[in-house]
Amino acid sequence: MIRKGIAIVVGSIFLSLGINVFLTPYEILDGGIIGLSLITHYLFHLKIGLMIIVLSIPIFILAWFKYKNYFYNSLHGLLISSLIIDMFKPLRSIVQFDPLISSILGGILVGLGIGLMLRYKTSTGGTDLLAQFIADKTAMNVGIVIFFIDAAVVGLGGIFISTRTLFLSIVTIFIVGITTSIMTSRRHLEKHS
Template identity: 50%
Template sequence: MLVIPKIFAIILGSIFIAVGINFFLVPFQVLDGGMIGISLILNYIWETRIGLMIMILSLPIFIYAFCFHREYFFESISGMLVSAFMIDLFAPFQYYFIYYIELTAYTSAVLGGALVGIGLGLMLRFKTSTGGTDLIAQLLTNWIPINVGVLIFIMDFMIIGLGGLLISLETFYYSALTIAAGGVTTSLLNMKGKN
């Protein structure tokens, strides 16, 4: 695989993810699934940096991948590092965006999820990811013949279900919309399955 298109996919995908999270999800305290969702919960409760938390939470998965699936480790480490950096880079502009474009929580949840899904889908097409549940899904496709986007969708709903104990029913509803939009866009960009 050519390196330049992969680098471009990582950077562009990371920008989509950072914009979706910072401009659409955070202002309404909406969650996403996976390591991003857990990092958002930590951000909402303790104001931790989202990108930094993604790196810390993904560490055990990357250690496993390094020990048993080095190909996935090397394919995903750059996606995780660049996306985490972009998320924290865009963080100071989280609330600036909503002052100029008036969105409802519903619209923001759907658009944020779609943007995150596009970012993840772009990366997955070039055999890279942000790590976390994306990496777990890639590893599982070796044993389960299910589209990687569908696997991410399932894991995200499991995480949001657990996170629902910490959030309101309204936030849970908007977070479910975010995950649905993200799962659909990720799946659409990876319709042919594993590349």
Template identity: 40%
Template structure:
């Protein structure tokens, strides 16, 4: 999103380019995660660019949209993790780190929070507070849902 705001890049293409190093790391450490997550990344990136024109069809208060969006994304992250897939590189990085350590993936997804804060510093738009709310909701939802040991990690 920062590349979109700063340089006008398409979000889906930006996601692919930024995540290449993370995916190469996954390829090196666990090919199954790499292939599953590459599939998830492809679908997510295409969906973002294809559904972007639908933006604004349903108008809810921004705070409600941020909360519902975070809940929906958190649920989606949980579903993809259930099938050892990640929709983007930060999630894949968090997934791999949670596999290698005892830290819950919800906590590791707070990496996204730092990205939003950096964006706030660079862009300076106060509306990024809603992105912060969404990211926190994703982290909380994914953290709660993955704490129920039903996630099967491939070893």
């Protein structure tokens, strides 16, 4: 329980640094609920963490009725990561990198955060939670499932924000997918061996 709590906090910090320091300065998207929340932030200046909670409600309702263990395992991850994302907002202008480097570093940090939480059977909820359901039902690696969901969200961002956003976001979700897969592959190997 303590290890899971530490994983949630450390994972949330990685996720928050990735989003605030590397993604938001260049309007780069992640996928899933985080990506949708970033789109609402870029277009309407809404708080990213708050929007993650709001947009995750339908998936958490599904989890409550169909997958109670996921509901309980992910609720803390959702609330803590959303709070830390909004708390870390002042870090957005702390460093400046080339946009491409920023998309890569942001992807690594986001992937580390998501992967760390998933290794301890928790997540930020949202489509990560949905991807975990799919991965458990199909034995697919959760990072691969997340990659496909993320691609759809990033496509929306390319339409609503810019082509540059689309290109940098594709790089980011590719890196997030690889990093998450690396972080979760040992757990899936142990589970299915």
